[in-house]
Amino acid sequence: MALAATFAKTSRLFSRWYGRLFSRNPYPLYRFLRRRYPVLRTPVGFWIVTRYADAYNILRDRRTSTFDLSALDSFPPDDGLRSMQVLLRPAIQFRFPPDHTRLRRVMAGAFSPASLEAMRPRIQAIADRLLDAAQARGSMDAVRDFAFPLPIEVLRALMAVPERDRGKLAEWVRSLGGSIDPAASANDPGALVRESIGTAKEYFCALAAERRKNPGEDLISLLVEGQARGEVASDDEVACNAIFTLVAGHETTMNMLANGTLAMLQNPAQADRLRADPALIDSSVDEILRFESPAQITFRTAIERIEVGGRTVPAGDHLIVIMGAANRDPDRFPDPDKFDIARPDNNHLAFAGGIHRCIGEPLAKLEGQIAFETLLRRMPKLRLAGGGYEWRRTMVLRGLTRLPVAF
Numbered sequence: 001m002a003l004a005a006t007f008a009k010t011s012r013l014f015s016r017w018y019g020r021l022f023s024r025n026p027y028p029l030y031r032f033l034r035r036r037y038p039v040l041r042t043p044v045g046f047w048i049v050t051r052y053a054d055a056y057n058i059l060r061d062r063r064t065s066t067f068d069l070s071a072l073d074s075f076p077p078d079d080g081l082r083s084m085q086v087l088l089r090p091a092i093q094f095r096f097p098p099d100h101t102r103l104r105r106v107m108a109g110a111f112s113p114a115s116l117e118a119m120r121p122r123i124q125a126i127a128d129r130l131l132d133a134a135q136a137r138g139s140m141d142a143v144r145d146f147a148f149p150l151p152i153e154v155l156r157a158l159m160a161v162p163e164r165d166r167g168k169l170a171e172w173v174r175s176l177g178g179s180i181d182p183a184a185s186a187n188d189p190g191a192l193v194r195e196s197i198g199t200a201k202e203y204f205c206a207l208a209a210e211r212r213k214n215p216g217e218d219l220i221s222l223l224v225e226g227q228a229r230g231e232v233a234s235d236d237e238v239a240c241n242a243i244f245t246l247v248a249g250h251e252t253t254m255n256m257l258a259n260g261t262l263a264m265l266q267n268p269a270q271a272d273r274l275r276a277d278p279a280l281i282d283s284s285v286d287e288i289l290r291f292e293s294p295a296q297i298t299f300r301t302a303i304e305r306i307e308v309g310g311r312t313v314p315a316g317d318h319l320i321v322i323m324g325a326a327n328r329d330p331d332r333f334p335d336p337d338k339f340d341i342a343r344p345d346n347n348h349l350a351f352a353g354g355i356h357r358c359i360g361e362p363l364a365k366l367e368g369q370i371a372f373e374t375l376l377r378r379m380p381k382l383r384l385a386g387g388g389y390e391w392r393r394t395m396v397l398r399g400l401t402r403l404p405v406a407f
């Protein structure tokens, strides 16, 4: 118990300072850890892993499981992350087989090649509409006016949420999105998080009831059909997985779009290269995901004793896998701090790996491909505007609060 309380306190303090000190540029710290302490045991039984080979193996190792959420039980009751537990416990990412396997089977239909092809013209229309509005206005904050709304509209399509409820989705991603990051949630009381989870659950339970009467091809319909077959346990499981997908699919995609726009603006020769050769769009999106990974960190728990980089991690200990550090490991990526949109053999870990590897990966990549192709084509003079950009003070997530651009 004493250890648990120490863990809560240390983790709050650490996350707060981490956000302040390293969120602008975590890469020198990652380099130091990779070189000097590639497998670092913290006093509270968390192991920090930064090298590509170790991260790759841990993510795929069946002797590790998804993060055991009971580690958060000792957090103060007003902590945002602890308040998220009620949403996260039934969610796919924190389930173990066979529960994880059945949920993954049910949800996979929403990300099939056929579903994605149906999404393509919708994503194109969303990107064009947002850029039409920016061009009509004559100004753009690439976060507020492009990276934030684009994935909301895509998720709205994925779940067939009516247009009139777009504002609700925006409100929930704002209040719940940052809470999955300890550096952000440690600073915010969890009251707003709990309230948002309550209203979002009510909303998605009602939407599920409506889809039972009028089923479609969307993710909510797939979940209620799964429930009818006995593959989804309850209304709560339907609602929590819908909300989790909303948050997981928004935060990360928003950050990919903002981080990628900044990377292109800071590397204008690479942006021109992509304009001249649009066939490079797939490798450009992969390079953006490697270079400024939207999810820097994921967690695992050892279910058996395992060896990591020559050290022994006992069963029950937790692993902090820093994908953002692995993706800059010079032993895996030559010249890793260079942004190279044609980088060959770019098997980055931005979507993690193993059974929990991001289910939304093909959709996210499609969003990135359409968004960047459209942005660079429609705005050939895109450049940073005055006012400056700002990194979010986060640790798990990597993204920007604002990115004013001129075009």
Ligand code: HEM
Pocket: 092, 093, 094, 104, 155, 158, 244, 245, 248, 249, 250, 252, 253, 256, 293, 294, 295, 298, 299, 350, 351, 352, 353, 355, 356, 357, 358, 359, 360, 361, 363, 364
């Ligand atoms: C650039 C965008 C994205 C990035 C970088 C990203 C990253 C990740 C990562 C790292 C994980 C795995 C965590 C782990 O293994 O511990 C994950 C899981 C997940 N992601 Fe994504 N994601 C993105 C977009 C999306 C989208 C668009 C959706 C859905 C619309 C989505 C839904 C999910 C879900 C449901 C899981 C849990 C999968 C499971 O546990 O089986 N993600 N994502």
